[in-house]
Amino acid sequence: MKNFKIALDKTLVYEGGYVNDEDDAGGETYKGISRRYNPNWLGWSIIEKAKIDTPEEFPINLDDNIKLQKSLSDLYKQLYWDRFWGDSIPSQEISEKLFDISVNLGVKRAVIYLQEGLNLLNRNQKNYNDIGMDGVFGKNTLKVLINYLDSDKPDSLLKIISILQGMHYIDYMRRSPKQEKYARGWLKRV
Numbered sequence: 227m228k229n230f231k232i233a234l235d236k237t238l239v240y241e242g243g244y245v246n247d248e249d250d251a252g253g254e255t256y257k258g259i260s261r262r263y264n265p266n267w268l269g270w271s272i273i274e275k276a277k278i279d280t281p282e283e284f285p286i287n288l289d290d291n292i293k294l295q296k297s298l299s300d301l302y303k304q305l306y307w308d309r310f311w312g313d314s315i316p317s318q319e320i321s322e323k324l325f326d327i328s329v330n331l332g333v334k335r336a337v338i339y340l341q342e343g344l345n346l347l348n349r350n351q352k353n354y355n356d357i358g359m360d361g362v363f364g365k366n367t368l369k370v371l372i373n374y375l376d377s378d379k380p381d382s383l384l385k386i387i388s389i390l391q392g393m394h395y396i397d398y399m400r401r402s403p404k405q406e407k408y409a410r411g412w413l414k415r416v
Contacts, residue, residue, distance in 0.1 A: 228312055228313055228314075228315055228317075228318050228321040229318060230303055230307050230312060230313070230325075231299075232318065232322065233307065233312065233318075233321055233322040233325040233326070234299060234302055234303075234307075234325075236322055236326065237258070237302075237322075237325060237326045237329050238257055238258070240258075240326070240330075240411065240414060240415055241255075241257045241258030241329070242257065242258075243256065243257060243285055243288065243289065244256050244257075244273070244284075244285035244288055249404055249405070249407065250408075256269060256273060256285075256288065256294075256298070257298055258329055258330075259298065259301060259302075264301065264305075267297065267301055268297045269294050269297045269298055269301070272288075272291060272293060272294045272297065273285075273288060273294070276288055276291065302325075302329065305333075306325055306328040306329055306333060307321075307325055307328075309328070309333045309363065310324050310325075310328060310333055310336065310337055310340075310363040311363055311368060312324070312325060314368055315368070315371065316371075316372060316375055317375060317380045319380050319384060320340075320371070320375075320380050320383065320384065323336075323384055323387055323388070324336045324337070324340060324387075326415055327339065327387070327391055327415075330412075330415060331391070331394060333361070333363075334361030334362075335361065335394070336387075337361045337362065337363045337367065338359050338360075338361040339386075339387045339390040339391060340363075340367065340371070340383075340387060341357055341358070341359040341360075341361075341367060342359055342386070342390060343383045343386035343387050343390070344357060344367075344370050344371060344374055344383065345357060345359070346386055347374060347378065347382055347383060347386065348370075348374075353373065353374070353377065354370050354373045354374070355370075357370050388416045391415070391416050392413070392416040395409065395412040395413065395416070
């Protein structure tokens with residue numbers, strides 16, 4: 227079983243704390259959880275209460291709120307880690323990479339990068355057949371990943387996934403230049 231807590235701690239380094247940046251597509255966020263995309267998350271009621279009860283300590287007081295941190299961890303595990311079967315992947319490094327990309331760019335995109343990387347590394351289907359790049363992590367994707375890891379270290383696969391991730395950021399900044407202000411933070415994840 228891979229360690230979700232290790233992956234979460236590494237990803238939270240990039241996600242920061244409470245932010246309400248008008249240029250961020252996610253809008254108001256707490257440690258990467260967007261209010262726009264997760265409006266029903268239990269944590270938002272805790273955050274609103276903290277804004278009212280202790281405005282002079284806000285947002286610093288959020289990091290010490292045990293209920294908020296538990297809610298944050300539960301959401302990340304359920305919406306991201308569990309959707310790509312993080313506990314079943316035989317490589318902690320790959321689980322961590324998929325988790326971080328999932329949090330930042332979505333689970334579907336993370337799994338597509340994995341699937342594409344596996345297809346590019348199968349030696350023209352000599353090691354295993356190409357798999358569909360549908361962004362859904364299932365038994366076949368896991369089987370092919372295990373097959374890959376039986377004969378290769380995760381390094382080459384991680385590099386391809388990182389290149390695809392980096393290209394996404396570059397393409398996004400080309401389409402929306404105001405996003406360039408996030409470039410350094412995004413590139414730390416690659």
